[in-house]
Amino acid sequence: MIYxxxxxxxxxxxxxxxxxxxxxxxxxxxxxxxLECRITNxxxxxxxxxxxxxxxxALIDALIIPETWFFRERESFKYLQQYVASEWLxxxxxxxxxxxxxxxxxxxxxYSIAIALLEAGLNPARFHIDAIDISKKCLLxxxxxxxxxxxxxxxxxxxxxxxxxxxxxxxxxxxxxxxTVHFMHGNLAQPDFLMGMPPYNIIFCRNLLIYFDITxxxxxxxxxxxxxxxxxxxxxxxxxxSSLLNSRFVSIRHSxxxxxxxxxxxxxxxxxxxxxxxxxxxxxxxxxxxxISHKLKPNTTPKASTTNLxxxxxxxxxxxxxxxxxxxxxxxxxxxxxxxxxxxxLGQLQQAMGKNEDSLQSFxxxxxxxxxxxxxxxxxxLLKENQGDxxxxxxxxxxxxxLQHRP
Numbered sequence: 371m372i373y374x375x376x377x378x379x380x381x382x383x384x385x386x387x388x389x390x391x392x393x394x395x396x397x398x399x400x401x402x403x404x405l406e407c408r409i410t411n412x413x414x415x416x417x418x419x420x421x422x423x424x425x426x427x428a429l430i431d432a433l434i435i436p437e438t439w440f441f442r443e444r445e446s447f448k449y450l451q452q453y454v455a456s457e458w459l460x461x462x463x464x465x466x467x468x469x470x471x472x473x474x475x476x477x478x479x480x481y482s483i484a485i486a487l488l489e490a491g492l493n494p495a496r497f498h499i500d501a502i503d504i505s506k507k508c509l510l511x512x513x514x515x516x517x518x519x520x521x522x523x524x525x526x527x528x529x530x531x532x533x534x535x536x537x538x539x540x541x542x543x544x545x546x547x548x549x550t551v552h553f554m555h556g557n558l559a560q561p562d563f564l565m566g567m568p569p570y571n572i573i574f575c576r577n578l579l580i581y582f583d584i585t586x587x588x589x590x591x592x593x594x595x596x597x598x599x600x601x602x603x604x605x606x607x608x609x610x611x612s613s614l615l616n617s618r619f620v621s622i623r624h625s626x627x628x629x630x631x632x633x634x635x636x637x638x639x640x641x642x643x644x645x646x647x648x649x650x651x652x653x654x655x656x657x658x659x660x661x662i663s664h665k666l667k668p669n670t671t672p673k674a675s676t677t678n679l680x681x682x683x684x685x686x687x688x689x690x691x692x693x694x695x696x697x698x699x700x701x702x703x704x705x706x707x708x709x710x711x712x713x714x715x716l717g718q719l720q721q722a723m724g725k726n727e728d729s730l731q732s733f734x735x736x737x738x739x740x741x742x743x744x745x746x747x748x749x750x751x752l753l754k755e756n757q758g759d760x761x762x763x764x765x766x767x768x769x770x771x772x773l774q775h776r777p
Contacts, residue, residue, distance in 0.1 A: 373400050373412055379420070384430070384504060385559035385586025391433070399432040431507040438475045439521050440529075441482045443576070445626035446605050450483065450572065451490040453603060458571065459492075461601070467497040469572040470597065472558055474501035477512025477551070478521055479574055481543060484550040485533055494550050500570075502556040509553050515543035558593065559586050569599045576628075577607040591617045595632065604630045618722070620752050623767065633721065633752075679705075680712055687715075692723050710740045717749055726753055742773055 377388040377396055388396060400415065407425065409415045419426045441447055458467060467487070471480035480501035487497050503509050518540050522530055534541040556563060558578065575594060579587050595618055598604055604619060606628050611621070619630035683698035699716040706712060717732035730753050736746040751766035 373397050375416055376400050376412065379416060380433075381583055381586075383426075383559070384557060385582040385590070386433075387581060387583040387586075390581040396433065399429060402432050403429050427506050431505050434505045434508065436475045436505075436508055436511075437577075438478045439523050440478045440517075441486075442479065443608070443626070443628075445624070446574075446576075446629065447482060447486040449622075449624050449627045449629055450603070450605075451486050454487065454490050454492060462571075466495075467492065467572065468568065468570045468599075469497060469499045469574070470502070470564075470570040471499065471551075471574045472502040472556070473505075473575075473578055474503045474508075474512060474553065475505075476508050476521075477501065477515060477553075478517070479576070480512075480551045480553075481515065481547055483572075483574065484547045485529055487550075488547070489529070494546065497550065499551045500554060501551050502554045502558070502564075504555070504557050506555055509555060512551075513553055515548050516540040517543070558590055561589060561593070563593050564597060567597070569602070570597055571599050571602045572605070573598050573602065574605045576605060577610070579606065579610045579613045587613055591619075595619070598632060600632055602631070606630065623748075623751075680709075680715070683715060683719075687719055687722075692719055695719050696723070708739055710736050710743055710746070713739070714743065714746050714749075717746070721749065721753070726757070729753060744770055744773055747773075 373393075373396060377386075377393065380386040380396065381388065400412070403419075403425070404410065404412070404415050406428070407415065407418065409418065419429055454467065469480075469483055469487075471483060474480045480499050484497075484499055488494070501512065503512070516537075516539065517534075522541075530541065533544050533547055535544065536542075558575070559582070573594060575590075579590060582590060591614065594604060603622070606614065608628050611628055614630060618633050620633040622629045622631060679698050679702040683695045683702065686692075686695035686698065696716065696719045699712055699719060703709060703712050703716065713732050713736035717729045717736065720726075720729035720732060730750065733746045733750040733753070736743055737750065740746070747766055747770050751763045751770065754763040754766065
């Protein structure tokens with residue numbers, strides 16, 4: 371039997387690409403539920419699932435086959451610990467780390483996140499984990515937090531001994547870990563998903579986009595952009611990296627870790643805020659210095675009349691006025707033709723506007739002026755990678771690595 375109307379409904383409501391699991395799998399799930407409901411007519415069944423939410427939930431549970439385990443793709447959790455220890459704690463001394471795991475399936479992923487944070491020395495009061503899934507059946511399993519040996523496959527068992535109590539019926543997760551995760555029912559494919567919620571510092575959204583059609587993927591990526599803090603991290607599955615190529619996310623380039631940050635405008639907003647005090651202090655110091663008449667080397671210090679152009683460009687970018695910021699950057703460059711900082715800023719703005727070819731040229735000019743400028747090299751490598759020029763990208767990544775390891 372072919373249930374094309376059922377496939378259309380699943381695509382509409384949960385973004386499912388029927389090709390991702392196959393029409394046969396969808397047909398089997400529908401037939402199973404029709405048998406349970408003692409219904410033989412597909413149209414009657416489709417009316418029921420749109421009328422009775424509990425039957426819709428039952429169909430979802432029949433379709434979903436949880437495939438997860440603790441510390442799946444372990445390097446992601448190692449990088450999470452590294453990020454928290456070296457960056458987040460330094461910049462957020464009095465904050466609570468907000469983490470989202472979606473879809474959370476039967477709980478192994480969000481509990482792995484909790485254990486990783488505890489192992490990194492983070493007090494449970496310093497982090498909050500929301501775990502969301504469309505399957506109520508999976509959520510019940512997650513909330514029970516009782517697992518069999520299959521959930522620990524491929525891992526050393528030292529953490530199992532520290533955080534689980536073994537019983538005849540399985541491994542019971544300690545309450546210390548259970549209490550850090552808050553489970554909720556939700557559908558990421560809905561445009562209003564978590565609308566109004568504070569943004570997250572960390573989002574794990576792994577192995578979901580591969581099941582979505584193109585429209586749902588694009589919508590979901592926009593939702594993830596909305597939900598992630600400007601300086602946050604998004605973790606995806608290894609098969610989903612290509613889905614982010616044309617998004618505002620850029621790879622952090624860590625071995626065996628598929629983690630991303632927001633690009634261009636979002637990074638620019640952070641950097642502008644970080645440097646505001648510095649720039650203000652510099653202005654105060656300069657105003658107190660006596661004016662000394664002497665010749666300067668070209669562009670050693672920008673002219674006073676043009677300094678504000680670059681500052682204003684950053685402020686406009688921070689407010690989202692990208693075309694105006696680009697215009698000010700170009701005005702600044704006309705008077706300061708060898709300003710590396712201006713070319714890097716211009717490249718970031720152009721990249722945020724989707725003008726990748728212009729952005730590429732700006733970063734190349736910055737590198738020509740300063741061959742060791744790692745930020746420009748990184749942006750250029752990512753652009754080359756996104757354009758499919760893997761050879762050039764790898765050469766740039768090797769160049770960056772040599773600079774990082776240079777004494």
